[in-house]
Amino acid sequence: MADRHTGMVEKRGAGLWLTHAGLILGVLFIFFPIWLAFVASTVTQPEIVHPPMPLLPGDQFLENYRKALVSGINAPVARMLANSAVMAIGIAVGKIVISILSAFAIVYFRFPGRKLFFWLIFVTLMLPVEVRIVPTYEVAARFDMLNSYHGLILPLIASATATFLFRQFFMTVPDELAEAARVDGARPMRFFIDILLPMSRTNMAALFVILFIYGWNQYLWPLLITTDPEMNTIVMGIKQMFPSGDDIADWPVIMATSILAMIPPVIVVISMQKLFIRGLVDSEK
Amino acid sequence: MATLTLENVQKSFGDTKVIHGVDIDVADGEFIVIVGPSGCGKSTLLRMVAGLEGVSGGEIRIGGKRVNEQEPMDRDIAMVFQNYALYPHMSVAENMGYGLKIAKTPKAEIAARVQEAATLLQLTPYLKRKPRELSGGQRQRVAMGRAIVRRPSVFLFDEPLSNLDAKLRVQMRLEIKQLQRKLGVTALYVTHDQVEAMTLADRMIVMNAGVADQIGAPLDVYADPATAFVAGFIGSPPTNFLPAARFGGAEGEMLGIRPEHLTLGAAGAGRIDGRAVSIEPLGAETLVHLRLEDGTAVTVRQEGTAELPAEGAEAGLSWATGEEMRFDDAGRRLR
Numbered sequence: 001m002a003d004r005h006t007g008m009v010e011k012r013g014a015g016l017w018l019t020h021a022g023l024i025l026g027v028l029f030i031f032f033p034i035w036l037a038f039v040a041s042t043v044t045q046p047e048i049v050h051p052p053m054p055l056l057p058g059d060q061f062l063e064n065y066r067k068a069l070v071s072g073i074n075a076p077v078a079r080m081l082a083n084s085a086v087m088a089i090g091i092a093v094g095k096i097v098i099s100i101l102s103a104f105a106i107v108y109f110r111f112p113g114r115k116l117f118f119w120l121i122f123v124t125l126m127l128p129v130e131v132r133i134v135p136t137y138e139v140a141a142r143f144d145m146l147n148s149y150h151g152l153i154l155p156l157i158a159s160a161t162a163t164f165l166f167r168q169f170f171m172t173v174p175d176e177l178a179e180a181a182r183v184d185g186a187r188p189m190r191f192f193i194d195i196l197l198p199m200s201r202t203n204m205a206a207l208f209v210i211l212f213i214y215g216w217n218q219y220l221w222p223l224l225i226t227t228d229p230e231m232n233t234i235v236m237g238i239k240q241m242f243p244s245g246d247d248i249a250d251w252p253v254i255m256a257t258s259i260l261a262m263i264p265p266v267i268v269v270i271s272m273q274k275l276f277i278r279g280l281v282d283s284e285k
Numbered sequence: 286m287a288t289l290t291l292e293n294v295q296k297s298f299g300d301t302k303v304i305h306g307v308d309i310d311v312a313d314g315e316f317i318v319i320v321g322p323s324g325c326g327k328s329t330l331l332r333m334v335a336g337l338e339g340v341s342g343g344e345i346r347i348g349g350k351r352v353n354e355q356e357p358m359d360r361d362i363a364m365v366f367q368n369y370a371l372y373p374h375m376s377v378a379e380n381m382g383y384g385l386k387i388a389k390t391p392k393a394e395i396a397a398r399v400q401e402a403a404t405l406l407q408l409t410p411y412l413k414r415k416p417r418e419l420s421g422g423q424r425q426r427v428a429m430g431r432a433i434v435r436r437p438s439v440f441l442f443d444e445p446l447s448n449l450d451a452k453l454r455v456q457m458r459l460e461i462k463q464l465q466r467k468l469g470v471t472a473l474y475v476t477h478d479q480v481e482a483m484t485l486a487d488r489m490i491v492m493n494a495g496v497a498d499q500i501g502a503p504l505d506v507y508a509d510p511a512t513a514f515v516a517g518f519i520g521s522p523p524t525n526f527l528p529a530a531r532f533g534g535a536e537g538e539m540l541g542i543r544p545e546h547l548t549l550g551a552a553g554a555g556r557i558d559g560r561a562v563s564i565e566p567l568g569a570e571t572l573v574h575l576r577l578e579d580g581t582a583v584t585v586r587q588e589g590t591a592e593l594p595a596e597g598a599e600a601g602l603s604w605a606t607g608e609e610m611r612f613d614d615a616g617r618r619l620r
């Protein structure tokens with residue numbers, strides 16, 4: 001099948017070269033700033049601040065990265081990476097668990113107020129985090145959740161989008177499947193665990209990627225809720241690395257931190273991509 | 286294995302009543318087919334027996350025990366769905382064993398029972414496959430296997446063959462019948478295909494708009510329909526209906542005559558004349574479609590060797606009075 005598909009869009013001669021040249025140029029264009037950041041993370045401070053900027057990596061790679069990971073500027077980057085990982089995984093897993101359960105309730109049970117609850121969830125789609133950030137902060141502070149992992153995770157964990165997505169998916173699952181399970185003796189939670197969950201595998205993987213990156217890239221909320229540098233997440237931590245007064249920025253370490261901050265999302269995307277594609281190829285329904 | 290009793294079973298969805306009271310006593314091991322046109326309530330009736338729909342009125346008993354309030358799993362039934370409803374992520378063996386697994390049957394026994402059912406249904410080579418790697422007929426068998434391994438007292442089938450091609454349908458029809466005989470399990474089978482109904486049923490229930498018009502052995506129903514609807518629905522080509530007034534009946538009454546009971550003769554020589562509009566030679570038999578003076582369409586079925594009228598020619602129709610069936614204006618049989 002792959003052969004047929006490449007055959008369908010096959011270009012020959014000049015066309016082939018042109019498309020490739022175009023693509024390579026595009027990649028270079030987008031990759032260039034990242035390359036510069038990488039180069040900057042492998043040279044010394046003076047080399048960066050004296051123009052022209054170097055375009056090839058220097059010899060300070062190990063030195064800069066060791067410094068970033070172990071001591072950082074306010075807090076060790078290793079610590080911030082761990083915080084970010086806890087937060088991103090917490091948000092992604094939490095959101096998936098909560099939204100798949102709510103979608104299950106909404107699609108498979110008739111209870112009073114079912115429509116109302118659905119629309120309530122739906123309405124929250126229209127409110128971005130920033131709009132409710134002050135009251136949320138107030139609540140978090142009163143529950144003593146400042147500078148804590150649950151403070152970082154819980155307020156961001158409800159997700160109308162994911163609930164909506166799972167609802168749409170559940171509605172495409174034939175009713176007869178639920179009935180067959182009922183005849184087989186599966187009570188609702190059993191049906192959920194044995195049948196719906198495995199069938200939602202690929203949806204969950206897709207959502208995990210999106211939500212992990214969403215969690216990883218949170219900036220405003222961690223900035224508000226963590227004051228202790230030990231609880232900083234990496235994305236906000238980079239900003240905190242800029243000196244406030246007359247100090248000079250330690251560019252090589254900041255750049256090394258930026259590069260380190262990019263690696264986990266890239267790993268998640270690449271590793272989950274395989275599951276995606278497998279899910280797309282052998283679609284189960 | 287058990288008897289199944291429906292007593293004045295009724296069903297309403299909101300204000301609309303779709304089942305108007307059905308009564309039947311099904312003997313242990315009997316094969317009952319519910320047949321009727323689309324929307325007459327066949328599936329609804331079956332689903333009430335399965336416990337997938339609530340019962341609005343009357344009582345359902347399985348093995349003498351009232352089951353109206355019981356969950357499907359407690360009724361000792363197994364159901365085969367029209368689109369098979371196999372669990373897509375489970376292998377064939379897991380699909381068949383799922384009910385037993387939930388019932389906490391020991392692993393070894395599940396494996397043995399699945400193996401036994403697979404042998405019976407010639408599914409042994411496919412046990413490890415996923416449903417999507419099977420053909421329609423094989424999926425159908427897996428659905429049957431899932432029902433068999435549970436050793437229920439009643440099998441319920443909702444149009445299990447309607448997604449198969451014609452040839453496979455005939456083959457699976459035979460297999461279902463043999464299997465049911467072999468296992469001796471009471472079966473309730475829904476179909477809109479009268480050939481399936483005739484060939485499978487020990488007794489059939491002919492449903493019409495939520496009412497069981499007639500319950501009886503296929504040949505009895507065919508030979509002696511209780512209503513005009515049954516006469517028209519069972520038998521192919523369908524029974525011809527003529528206004529009885531022309532033959533000395535009361536106004537509004539209808540006369541039903543099966544196509545094979547009509548004979549063609551010279552125009553004017555029969556009891557009524559018609560013009561042959563089309564002729565379908567099928568080999569062993571020939572169908573002659575005629576139109577009477579008043580526009581009524583009539584079909585005659587005769588031997589393939591019999592003499593044919595020319596298309597467009599007038600012909601006389603005759604029949605033995607003993608073969609005619611009289612129905613009143615509400616469609617009830619007059620005897």
Ligand SMILES: Nc1ncnc2c1ncn2[C@@H]1O[C@H](COP(=O)(O)OP(=O)(O)OP(=O)(O)O)[C@@H](O)[C@H]1O
Nearest residue numbers: 298301303321322323324325326327328329330477
């Ligand atoms: N959940 C429901 N709510 C309201 N009406 C329903 C519901 N289910 C079925 N009906 C109605 O009940 C009637 C009988 O439906 P049923 O599915 O039993 O028909 P059927 O005989 O199985 O038809 P088919 O041969 O097309 O499957 C139909 O008129 C249908 O519109």
Ligand SMILES: [Mg+2]
Nearest residue numbers: 327328329443
């Ligand atoms: Mg139906």
